[in-house]
Amino acid sequence: MHLIVAEKNISARRIAEILAGGKKVAEKKDAGVSTYSFGDTTTVGLRGHVVEVDFEPGYENWRSETATPRSLIDAKTIKVPTEKRIVTLLQKLSRHADLVTIATDFDTEGELIGKEAFELVRAVNKTVKIDRARFSAITPQEIKTSFANTTDLDFALAEAGEARQSIDLMWGASLTRFISLAARRGGNNILSVGRVQSPTLSMIVDREKEIEKFVPKKYWQLALLTEKAGEQIEARHTNGRFKDQNIAELARDRTKEPLVVTEVREGTKQDRSPSPFDTTTYIVAAARLGFSAANSMRLAEELYMNGYISYPRTDNTVYPASLDLNGVLATIRNSPFKKDVEWTIAHRRPEPTRGKKSSTDHPPIHPTGVATKEGIGDDAFRIYELVLRRFLATLAPDALWQTLKVNFDACGEPYTTTGGHLLEPGWHQVYPFSEAKETILPTFAEKEKLPIHKVTLDEKETMPPARYTQSKLIQRMEELGLGTKSTRHEVIAKLVSRKYVEGNPLRPTLVGRVVTEALEHHSDAITKPDMTQMIESHMQQIKESKRSRDDVIKESRSMLHKAFDLLEANEQVIGDDIRDRTAEELNLGRCPVCGGMLAIKHLRGSTQFIGCSRYPECTFNIGLPVTQWGWAVRTDDICEKHQLHFVRLVRKGARPWDIGCPFCHHISSNTESLTEIPSMNEALLEKARSRHIYTVAEIAKSEPERLAKDLELAPDAAQILKSEAGGVLEKLRRRSECRKFMRNHLIPRKGRSYAKIMGTLKESGVTDLASLARASPAALQKAGISENEARDLLAEARLTYNGQVLKETGLPAVSLKKYLASGITGPDDFVSVPPEKLSAMTGMSPGTVNRHVALVCEYLHRPVPVKIPHARIEKGRKELLSIKGMTDPVAEKFAGAGVINGDNLLAADAQHISAATGIDAEKIRNFQLLMKKKRENAIIRI
Ligand SMILES: [Zn+2]
Numbered sequence: 001m002h003l004i005v006a007e008k009n010i011s012a013r014r015i016a017e018i019l020a021g022g023k024k025v026a027e028k029k030d031a032g033v034s035t036y037s038f039g040d041t042t043t044v045g046l047r048g049h050v051v052e053v054d055f056e057p058g059y060e061n062w063r064s065e066t067a068t069p070r071s072l073i074d075a076k077t078i079k080v081p082t083e084k085r086i087v088t089l090l091q092k093l094s095r096h097a098d099l100v101t102i103a104t105d106f107d108t109e110g111e112l113i114g115k116e117a118f119e120l121v122r123a124v125n126k127t128v129k130i131d132r133a134r135f136s137a138i139t140p141q142e143i144k145t146s147f148a149n150t151t152d153l154d155f156a157l158a159e160a161g162e163a164r165q166s167i168d169l170m171w172g173a174s175l176t177r178f179i180s181l182a183a184r185r186g187g188n189n190i191l192s193v194g195r196v197q198s199p200t201l202s203m204i205v206d207r208e209k210e211i212e213k214f215v216p217k218k219y220w221q222l223a224l225l226t227e228k229a230g231e232q233i234e235a236r237h238t239n240g241r242f243k244d245q246n247i248a249e250l251a252r253d254r255t256k257e258p259l260v261v262t263e264v265r266e267g268t269k270q271d272r273s274p275s276p277f278d279t280t281t282y283i284v285a286a287a288r289l290g291f292s293a294a295n296s297m298r299l300a301e302e303l304y305m306n307g308y309i310s311y312p313r314t315d316n317t318v319y320p321a322s323l324d325l326n327g328v329l330a331t332i333r334n335s336p337f338k339k340d341v342e343w344t345i346a347h348r349r350p351e352p353t354r355g356k357k358s359s360t361d362h363p364p365i366h367p368t369g370v371a372t373k374e375g376i377g378d379d380a381f382r383i384y385e386l387v388l389r390r391f392l393a394t395l396a397p398d399a400l401w402q403t404l405k406v407n408f409d410a411c412g413e414p415y416t417t418t419g420g421h422l423l424e425p426g427w428h429q430v431y432p433f434s435e436a437k438e439t440i441l442p443t444f445a446e447k448e449k450l451p452i453h454k455v456t457l458d459e460k461e462t463m464p465p466a467r468y469t470q471s472k473l474i475q476r477m478e479e480l481g482l483g484t485k486s487t488r489h490e491v492i493a494k495l496v497s498r499k500y501v502e503g504n505p506l507r508p509t510l511v512g513r514v515v516t517e518a519l520e521h522h523s524d525a526i527t528k529p530d531m532t533q534m535i536e537s538h539m540q541q542i543k544e545s546k547r548s549r550d551d552v553i554k555e556s557r558s559m560l561h562k563a564f565d566l567l568e569a570n571e572q573v574i575g576d577d578i579r580d581r582t583a584e585e586l587n588l589g590r591c592p593v594c595g596g597m598l599a600i601k602h603l604r605g606s607t608q609f610i611g612c613s614r615y616p617e618c619t620f621n622i623g624l625p626v627t628q629w630g631w632a633v634r635t636d637d638i639c640e641k642h643q644l645h646f647v648r649l650v651r652k653g654a655r656p657w658d659i660g661c662p663f664c665h666h667i668s669s670n671t672e673s674l675t676e677i678p679s680m681n682e683a684l685l686e687k688a689r690s691r692h693i694y695t696v697a698e699i700a701k702s703e704p705e706r707l708a709k710d711l712e713l714a715p716d717a718a719q720i721l722k723s724e725a726g727g728v729l730e731k732l733r734r735r736s737e738c739r740k741f742m743r744n745h746l747i748p749r750k751g752r753s754y755a756k757i758m759g760t761l762k763e764s765g766v767t768d769l770a771s772l773a774r775a776s777p778a779a780l781q782k783a784g785i786s787e788n789e790a791r792d793l794l795a796e797a798r799l800t801y802n803g804q805v806l807k808e809t810g811l812p813a814v815s816l817k818k819y820l821a822s823g824i825t826g827p828d829d830f831v832s833v834p835p836e837k838l839s840a841m842t843g844m845s846p847g848t849v850n851r852h853v854a855l856v857c858e859y860l861h862r863p864v865p866v867k868i869p870h871a872r873i874e875k876g877r878k879e880l881l882s883i884k885g886m887t888d889p890v891a892e893k894f895a896g897a898g899v900i901n902g903d904n905l906l907a908a909d910a911q912h913i914s915a916a917t918g919i920d921a922e923k924i925r926n927f928q929l930l931m932k933k934k935r936e937n938a939i940i941r942i
């Protein structure tokens with residue numbers, strides 16, 4: 001069998017379809033992983049990396065005395081499967097293969113993924129031939145050519161990728177641990193540091209500092225409005241920016257009619273067609289259409305995988321000679337852009353444009369197939385159109401502008417205006433995404449006199465440098481050699497998800513800034529691009545086989561050790577500095593009770609809340625949903641009434657949940673439950689709030705004397721209020737338990753709201769698990785739950801509720817589990833099933849079962865059944881086992897049905913016992929017969 005290993009499932013399918021050449025391709029699923037077969041060939045897709053590099057066991061504990069952050073630098077690494085099912089299937093297929101072709105993407109990352117597959121195949125099949133197919137587009141022509149000309153895996157290229165992986169792991173893990181531990185952060189809240197990430201973040205922080213430092217300077221601009229041939233025309237003073245207001249005003253005052261045309265200069269300007277797309281220029285162009293860097297890469301990859309465009313990760317801006325431009329044109333002639341393609345063919349420039357970078361791996365990004373909007377969706381189609389039109393533009397002729405510059409004189413003050421007009425649109429004809437605009441001026445003659453309608457002097461200010469947009473940052477990263485074409489957009493996405501930067505244009509958060517500055521102060525090599533650039537050049541040397549992977553890793557280790565020398569010496573200072581400065585970011589404002597500082601607190605696990613800095617003197621606090629709903633952060637908005645920062649819950653991949661002013665939210669969300677207290681009224685509620693009592697729990701936990709004093713109540717009224725609050729609290733607890741149960745057992749659906757379901761159920765009297773267990777299926781259906789769901793939900797509710805009740809009886813949890821597993825789910829079962837049977841069903845001793853039955857009976861206020869002594873049970877069992885053919889399991893089954901000795905057996909109705917035990921009635925009758933004979937024999941013997 002010929003096994004072909006592709007980088008992704010979708011490319012595996014495409015490759016199979018292309019190579020099958022019209023033959024039927026059979027898709028098969030094995031443990032959820034698809035394979036595609038035709039003839040003797042099978043293709044399978046990986047999911048990018050199916051193994052990951054990790055430290056060998058022993059480094060898991062962050063707080064270990066021996067496995068310190070620094071020790072990670074020299075720690076041995078291992079490869080761990082991350083996609084077990086794919087790995088298993090790949091190895092299963094490899095055992096029977098007589099040729100394996102690696103067909104992963106053609107670049108460093110793809111070569112490394114290919115090497116990983118190579119090693120997995122070799123581990124189970126020592127002899128199979130493994131070759132490599134390289135292609136830049138998943139099109140019939142490219143795929144067929146590449147499979148007809150396979151080569152060997154490029155191990156040097158893969159090793160460069162491996163070295164990068166190891167270095168990134170060692171840098172990221174050791175520094176992240178060091179900084180997080182120094183700042184005493186853990187769990188969700190760690191501070192990540194990375195080899196490319198930190199210098200990138202540092203650039204964003206530096207830009208922000210420049211903006212803050214920037215002192216705007218005033219300047220003045222002078223312009224006039226004239227008219228020619230009924231058209232209003234603006235002309236600017238040739239001085240440009242006036243720095244001195246007086247001089248600008250003098251120039252304005254001197255500007256008087258007549259306005260005389262002193263010079264008309266006509267010319268033409270060549271407007272070169274743009275060069276082919278590499279990854280960076282593509283991302284920049286897509287950003288102009290409103291796509292984020294990550295989004296534009298995702299869409300481009302999708303288009304590549306489906307054969308619509310070539311491989312989108314490329315540094316090349318020169319079409320290689322091998323690229324069949326005519327072939328591409330012929331293909332896209334069938335696209336929805338036929339007219340533009342034909343125009344380009346008719347006006348084609350002799351040679352396509354070329355950019356500055358030429359590399360041999362992939363051609364510039366270009367279209368390879370025909371896509372339609374209906375077929376791929378709006379966004380993907382806009383990207384496809386962009387790539388296709390850019391390709392056409394690189395083949396289209398230069399544009400020609402006619403330029404016009406007109407100079408004027410107004411009583412000695414010089415003014416000027418310019419216009420531009422597309423004489424030959426050239427590439428603009430097919431590429432409407434450029435910013436060039438026409439300004440068409442009327443014709444002027446020298447010495448011509450014109451009116452002045454208006455003279456304006458504008459006061460302006462110099463602007464600070466702009467923040468980086470994602471695409472600008474990617475360009476800058478490329479200039480500095482930070483990251484690679486494949487990783488730059490991922491680095492930025494990471495900075496956003498780690499809450500180091502926000503917005504677009506990008507702005508550092510306080511944490512992002514504090515961590516960067518701490519690193520800069522103590523070991524600036526980590527935040528400077530130099531080290532990263534050096535490592536990139538080492539990668540290049542590995543690719544060219546000039547240096548070994550191990551040698552490069554060794555050098556990186558020693559660089560990192562030097563950084564640690566500086567960091568460890570200042571651990572305390574770094575940690576304190578980060579802690580002090582980031583605390584600010586969690587502060588919300590003054591505590592309404594004591595004037596201390598309210599702040600968001602994140603505890604270990606998923607608990608978060610808002611507490612007061614004067615705790616334990618001040619116990620005011622506001623609960624927040626657990627972090628699964630989102631990590632609580634403050635926003636810049638401030639509540640006008642309470643002067644507190646708003647709070648927002650942010651979660652990766654979800655829309656943020658805005659809580660708004662936490663105090664307003666606290667008051668309003670507790671109003672309903674407070675009014676459930678029977679003796680609560682409007683006036684009392686007001687009074688309670690004025691005494692900073694906002695929740696039912698606060699009332700339930702107060703001392704009655706204190707409550708009486710605070711709320712000016714009689715002692716017995718306070719006592720009643722307190723106990724009523726206790727009741728409401730219990731009700732709330734049960735309600736929330738019931739809601740949680742619903743959430744766990746009803747599948748979320750579009751439009752399904754658990755709050756709404758609970759609301760409808762409340763009308764039918766269902767407010768907690770007990771009432772839910774007793775509810776009618778009709779009541780559930782009224783709340784929008786389907787018949788099947790209602791049946792399952794009720795069964796589940798009964799099970800859970802009965803389990804809870806049984807627990808309340810005092811049954812040990814271990815035993816309870818055994819009962820539930822045997823189908824004994826409620827207290828009633830204990831009374832209706834005989835203890836011997838319980839014992840037989842659960843495998844617990846009759847003594848234990850008797851004790852449990854007694855507990856349940858007590859709980860139900862029922863008489864406890866008479867115990868059967870253990871000795872008697874054992875004796876009966878022995879007697880039963882003495883019958884020929886009787887076995888332990890059968891005796892157990894008999895005991896379960898209440899047959900525990902010979903007497904029972906002889907007295908029993910065979911039909912009845914058969915129904916209870918599942919043992920054939922005939923067999924039971926036979927046992928009875930044998931028993932009878934045995935007894936008779938015994939009598940004779942006497
Ligand atoms: Zn307080």
Ligand SMILES: [Zn+2]
Binds near residue numbers: 640643661
């Ligand atoms: Zn408020």
